Each structure stands twice: as structure tokens, then as C-alpha cells.
Amino acid sequence: MSISTGYRVGNWGVQCCIDTTEQALEWPIVEFQGWTAFHGGQEETEIYLNGAKAGAVSFSARPDVEAAMGAGWVAVGWSTAFDIEQSARDNGQALVLEVRVRQQVIARKCFRYKGRFDVTPSPLKIVLHMPKTGGTSLRMALEEHRQSLFLLPLYNGDFTKINGLSSSSIDKVDVVFGHTSYGLHEHIARAVSYMTVLRNPYDFVSSLYFFAKYIQQDAEMLTASSITEALEKVRRPEFDNYYTRAIAGLAAELPVTDEHLEKAISNIDSHFSFVGLAERPRESLKRFSCIFGLPLSYMKENVTPDIVEREFVDPMQANQAIREHVRLDLKLYQYVVKKFWNMEIG
Template sequence: MKNKEILIHLHMPKTAGTTLKYIIGKNIDRNSNFHVYKADPERDAILKQLTKKNVACIQGHFPFGVHHYFSSPSTYITMLREPAERIISEYYFIRSIRTHDQFEKVMNMSLEEYHNQNEHMNLQTRLISGYLGDQLTTAHLEQAKQHIENYFSVVGLTEMFDQSLYLMKKFFNWQTIDYRKQNITKNKPQIHQLPKKTIESIKENNQLDNELYHFSKLRLLKQLNSFFR
């Protein structure tokens, strides 16, 4: 990464992104490291204000496209997670946090009801493609893949977290990648403890995310292999 590039951390929910955010905070001056965890239109207003500041890094739950606000060059990073594991973690995480803005709503839902809502399907493809409409298609999956190839220095995987960090350290010349796990979902059952029918249904609803995950895994492995040659 060039020194003047803005690092954009597209913080994918429940993928170890909070731990990554903590690591980034140890390597980038906090005065130029900005967190943007608001929905539009407030997010739009915040990003417009940031164009007037000295920005080295932006982190938050936002879709692809933040780089359009800035004239300086930028690069993205994110973490992806096996889709069923991510959704299960997200569901139980929200139910464990009374201050979460979705707590009351999700407490009145079963896991089946939660994962069958359109807004919770293929979230990883949705955010990386930048498409926030109702129905995702394979065209949006292809758009997400193109964004990864053209704009993302590293797309890490929760299941390969240490290897992903190693790659980021190499790309961005980070001084330290020591960490303690942050924001862990408590009282979450293991995936094998849930009904097989439920897991199959989640996977069926998230086929685009599953393909994006495996696409990103192959890319990550190729990048890692290039450093070990």
C-alpha cells in the first residue's frame, strides 16, 4: 500500500472485524483513524465531513463505495466468514446484548425466522457489491468479485484469521498484529448442535455468500503462497 492511500476497513458484522479494528488501531494514529458506524443519511453527512480532515483509515459497517467520497487513492480490506456460522453468530450476539438496537425485535424471533428475512440473506455479497436493494442476483455476486479484485488489497477469512493478519501486516507494514479476541458471541451453540434442517436452510438462503467466500478463500491462499515462495 502506498503511504498516501486511505485504508478502508469494510467491517463485516460477526467476522472478527472488531478484533481487526482493534489491531488497526494499534498501527494507525487514532487522530487519523475514523470509525463510521451510522446508517444513512447520518453516515453520508459524516463521510462528507471527513473529506475535510487528514484521513488515514476509515472503519465501519458500510457498503462498498466509501472511496467515492475522497480524491485521495484508497484501498479496502474486510473479513468474510462461512455464511451459516456468521448468521448464527449474529443472531445469538444480538440476543445477548440488551443495548443492541435490534435486541427486542430479535428476541421475539426464532433463528429460522431471523435467517429467512431477506435483509439477512447474503449480507457479505450485498455489502461488497454495494447493492442495498431487495433482491440480489448472480450479477451482484459477479460485481462483488470484481470489487474484490480491483479494490481490495486483502479479503481475510475468520477461519484463517492469523494467516489473514499476516498478509495484512505484509501489505501495510504494520508493526504489530498481537491481539485479544474482541466482541465474542456468548452462549452460542456450535453449528453441529443445531438441527441439520436449519443449517441446510441457512445455506440455501446464502448461496451467493457461499460462492463469494470460496472465491475469496482461493484468492487469499494464492496471496499467501506468493509470500512463501
């Protein structure tokens, strides 16, 4: 994917194009090429790969670009070589090439390095999408890089889709993303790395109630006059320590116990590379960008709009009712918050 933004100040402007294609990334040393065109004065062009500035850049005239751009434009071709193997390995095989002028990114292109001698796939990244935690925004940020990132959606709650894939097909998948639970790794031979985002359990249950009732028009939820009544009458796995259930890998019909909380914490410590916080979207996204080696864009999607019923809810009464259903999730969330702030975010 290539992004050419251009940059203009008064009568001065610049445009750029990156010519290197994904097919060029076959060997560990790659020459990246492109051109930069200026209107109103030529300035220094800087090339960066995964945030590291190129040490040596060669420049040449590009009369073909000048002719295409028109009068007043001066174009230069540029090329620079990078040893990409280590940078790709450090960033999950992802490479981001940027062209900067006046410290502004004029063009950006993302690549996925799959070297000829790289026969062992990196661990499969599995993102457990907890409802109402900003997961849709994260998925859409990843989908912006679909040309260099192969995402497999898994939203049916079971592993039927995975069980139907061959090992060679699974090796080509970069990310599995969906409303699923811990345990997917037991169905494949490939190494995996789990990650997810959690939200304060009080806000999670409250948001889920309003979303299901007023946006999804859920029949059962519509019969409840309040969130307290919904918690008493509507049987949904999300209303019963959902985080603990999903991260412990417990089936929806089974009760959640203290032993499952211990299992969930153990799984986080042993098999999760990161657990983000919905209340800290920018810090969480920055960490996800590092994990995926991609410049992920911050966006807000699938947000429940303002609803009149919210104005008549007694927060203390609602939270008291919710607390009985998320006792274990509250402990898990507190553990994750401490782990989040003790983690290197950057």
C-alpha cells in the same frame, strides 16, 4: 508509541529506551538514538527498522542513565542512521524501530513518515467491517498504533461523515473502518484501497442470530423460537447475502441478484488489496501487518459466549434454512477462499 519491556534471566537484566521522536522524521535520512542498560554483564545491542538490521551502530557511555538506574547497572548510548524513505514507502509510510538483545525485543517504537517533500497522500485504506468476523479485534489491534495511525470510524451505514469533511482533512486520514459498504471512494477525490474479512456464511448467520438475540437483546429476534423462525420472520440485510450486498455496494432495501455477485467479484479483483478469512485469524493478521507496516497484535474481542440454545440446534436443519438466504454469499466465499490461499501471505 514506545514499548519498553525489559528482559531478565536470574541476576542478569536489561532495559532500554528509544529517544527519537516523531518530529525527527522530517528528512529521508534519520539518526535514531537511545540507550540500553545492563545489570550483570553487557551484551550486544542490535537495532532493526522494519525488520532490517542496522549495519553500523555507534555506542557511547551514558553515566546519567547509570546514576538513575542505581548500583550494578552499566548503560550505553547508541545511535544509527537509516535511509528511511524506501522502507517507509514499502510499508505504507509506517516505520517500526526495534532494539534487540539476546534476540529479544527490549524496546519498540512506531513512527509514521510524512516527509517534507511528500505532498501526495498514499491511497486511503478502507476496511469494511463485516459483523461477527473478528473485525473488532482487527480494529483494536490498529488502535494500539493510534499515535502513528489516524483511524476514522464509520459505523452509521452511510457516508454522511465523509461528505462533511474537506479534502485536506481526508488526506490526513490513514484508515476508514466500519460497518459500511463498497462505494465510499465515489464520495472523495483521493485514491483508495479496500479490504475486509469474511467468514463461512453458515457460521456468520448463526453467530449473528445468537449475538443479536442474547447479547443485544434485539426485540424482533427475541420473538423467534429458533434460527429457522428468525430467518423466516425477521427482515435484516445480514440475512440476505450480506457479503455480496456490501461488496457490490448495493443498498439495504434492494434485492441481491446474480449480477450483484459478479459485481462483487469484480470489485474484489479490481479494488481490494486483501480479503482475510475469520477462520484463519493469524494468517490474515500477518497479511494486515504487512499492508499497514505495523506489528499488529492478535487478540479475540466481542466473542459471543456459550448459549444454551446452541445445544438444541440441529446443524443440518439450521444450515438448510440458512442456505436459502446465503446462496450468493456461499459462491463469493468460495471464491475468496481460493484467492486467499493463492495469495502471498507474508
